[in-house]
Amino acid sequence: MSTPNPDPVQKFLRDRKEPVRLLIGVSVLLSCINAGLMIGGAWILAQIISAALFKHTDITALYPFLAALIALYALRAIISYAADRAAFKAAATVKKNIRRDMANQLIALHQQGRINT
Numbered sequence: 001m002s003t004p005n006p007d008p009v010q011k012f013l014r015d016r017k018e019p020v021r022l023l024i025g026v027s028v029l030l031s032c033i034n035a036g037l038m039i040g041g042a043w044i045l046a047q048i049i050s051a052a053l054f055k056h057t058d059i060t061a062l063y064p065f066l067a068a069l070i071a072l073y074a075l076r077a078i079i080s081y082a083a084d085r086a087a088f089k090a091a092a093t094v095k096k097n098i099r100r101d102m103a104n105q106l107i108a109l110h111q112q113g114r115i116n117t
Contacts, residue, residue, distance in 0.1 A: 016094050023090035030083035034076055041072045 017024075048065045051057040109115045 013094075016097055019097065020090035020093050023086045023093070027083045027086040027090065030079050030086065034079045034083065037072055037076045037079065041069060041076070044069045044072065 044065055048062055048069065051062055051065075052059070106115070
């Protein structure tokens with residue numbers, strides 16, 4: 001049984017993935033880490049709310065939790081920025097390579113006399 005021909009756009013993009021494979025992997029990994037930190041932040045926030053509202057804990061006792069929450073949000077911002085930069089760099093590299101390939105193809109066709117300027 002033969003497999004159907006793959007979508008030409010998918011094949012076109014798949015052929016261009018090698019130069020950006022590492023950047024995409026870095027972006028995905030950082031995004032996963034960011035998701036884990038978001039869960040940790042939600043847990044810290046739940047601890048703060050529980051202690052303040054239900055246990056009537058003094059606000060000064062919550063300062064370490066509040067500081068940890070602020071630090072966690074700062075870390076998430078840095079990681080999110082790095083993930084976005086890696087994804088942008090990957091997209092820009094693919095776009096640059098496609099443009100280069102198209103220009104080379106047009107030059108080759110012109111030199112063969114198949115297109116005129």
